[in-house]
Amino acid sequence: MIMRNRFDLQLELLNKELIEMGSVCEELIALAKKALSEDGEYLEEAKAKETEVDRLESDIEGLCMKLLLTQQPVAGDLRAVSCALKMISDMERIGDQAYDIVEITGYAKGCDTESRNYIAHMSNAAGKMVSDSVEAFVRRDAKLAESVIQSDDIVDNLFDEVKRRLICMISESKVKGEGYVDLVMIAKYYERIGDHSVNIAEAVKELAGQ
């Protein structure tokens, strides 16, 4: 085995923690999907995971700072650290928004099946984006990252569609507005999650383009 110095070990640790944070985000997204489709109490579990994401964020931030101050990395290593700093803020937002979705699923369950199908589509698409962006990071795969960036359009289009549909339904006053407002919020959260995944994918592209 090649001898690795302290700096490389710390970079490896950073890498590992980033993947771990990504995986907790994935879990949160999966939990949000479950909360949307199944009955049950998920808020507590989501809270725990959200706290874990926050903890990981501050851990990783501390690690990055330590690396920057004590090791003064240059070139590729510096890029790795700065990309990590960018990625954790995006991951933290993803975690927050997934938690927010879990929080407001209660009302949304009262909506009609077709609208909820749209949301299910969005949740699948956004979940895949998060998953793929983390996977792209693991593999340093610029191609996969590029595909994540491309698939943002799917989520955006779905959001527009949901919005239009709900506006129609509310204006025709076919339904009670309450749940549908939450549904729009959820759609927006997913749309944001998609955007954050794109940010992560861009950071990965920068990393992989070394």
Place this chain on the structure above:
Amino acid sequence: MLKRIFKNIFRVSMAALLTAYILIAGILYHYFEIRIQEELKSEAVSIAVGVEKSGAEYLRALDGQGGESNTSALLGPEDKRITWIDEKGTVLYDSDADEREMENHLERKEIAEAKKNGEGYDVRYSKTLGERTLYYAVALKDGSILRVCDDYSTLLSIFLAMLQPTSILILFVVLLSYLMSRHMAANIVAPINAIDLNSGEMKEEYEELVPLLKRIRKQNRLIDKQMDDLKSQQAKFAALTEHMREGFLVLDKKGDILSYNTAAVELLGASKDMDYTDRNIIHFDRNRNLREIIGEALKGIRCQQTFASGERIFQIFANPIVIEDVVKDETAERTAPHADKVEEDEVVGAVIIILDDTEKEKREQLRREFTSNVSHELKTPLTSISGVAEIMMNGIVKPEDITGFARNIYEEAGRLITLIDDIIFLSRLDEGSAEKTIENVSIKDIANQVKERLRVPAKEKEVSIYIVGEEGFVQGVPTMLEEMLYNLCDNGIKYNEEGGRVTVFIENFYDNGVPKVSVAVEDTGIGIPLKEQERIYERFYRVDKSHSKAVGGTGLGLSIVKHIVQFHHGEIQTESMPGKGTTIRVIFPVKYSENQQTGI
């Protein structure tokens, strides 16, 4: 080594140079001293002759011209000092100082010596001038003494005087010895550098290195052998793990991957193009359950877990790798009776085995459904029998109704018997213990018999049965084929609309030169939804989950059909459109063969 040899050679030559220089300087110095002495002596003697002739006058005359002559670079710039002393020690003349002020010189060593032996030497250091002064005294015939003295440079000044020419010389010698020692060192080292370490051969062998070379050759052979062993072991290990269907991972104590097989990559959906060796397990799969179980294993706890990842279900075994400390073991066993748990620091890694349980779980699911179905099918008739019997027992049935109730019991019992018959038939087919007299059978004849048997139920439902096509001879077991066709047509009637049709098409054809018979039973019934079509051959499977009695049937019919077709090495095709009807086509090879393999 080159440097060291060079340094040593260079050092030796420098030392030689320095010694030579000092020696030469010393010899030169001595030589000069002698020369000066001789010169002083000859001068003193010549002056003495003059003094003996003309006394102090000669000396004074000498002094007058002395300024221009008799100087030499080595002997100092000044004139020689000449002193004339009478026998009592009084200075009669001195060329440099006033003789009247001078003290008695009789005590001086050279004077005393001259008085005694006729001549005397002495060397004194003049503190004030920092120079040496050499004195030579000679006794004259009249008993007076003439002394000549001269300053001359010290050893240091000779060195200094020699410095310029010699330093050039020294520089030259240093340069030369530098170049030469470098060349020599390189020459010595060259054969050592040229040793071929792979073969342990040396072009011109140094005797001193022979044992070393022998050792190298021996170790090379050993290393080659060990490498070969290692490679073959590795190949064996790789072959072993690569052909495992189970995922296999070896981790070190930090959770980094040491080794893994393709099955693990496939099962956990990792990338095939990446090399995960030396990377943390989290790169391989981000599943939390996996991480937790590995964490436990690395703490030294053997564990096993089943979890779902995506659509698949995995069973994971994680075993800690423990390096057993022989000495520690005995005491450890006494203090820790729990054999599964070992000290954390002894764990050097973990072996993870991943099994894909998706299929097993699915089968488990099917078995559960089967059990619930079969118990339901068995219980329904029994419940009604016992219910009706209870009413009759309680005596609340009018005598004239008893016949009706009895028929009810009879019919339900008949249903139960049919069901149990079917189950027995199926299990016989399963065991392969069913009747096996192969005959030439005409499908058309059988179809006609079936049509006859089904006349009553068909009439009840107003379904007409048609038989179309050729004779269709097949080698097979007639009772089985009849059972099969009966079940198919029975289904065709049961799941038909009022006034519908059941048509049996019989057709001879060749498939790749093999004569075959196709029997298709087509109905105009309710049809089967597409996603149910692959499940209808399962035992007790009902598209209509309510197990309604209105249609009847045991849920075993198609299952029996499937088994019979399998027995005859035929194949089954299902075509169905919900609401339009169903066609089930069975294709048999004309010739029955014992060992033919066919899949359905």
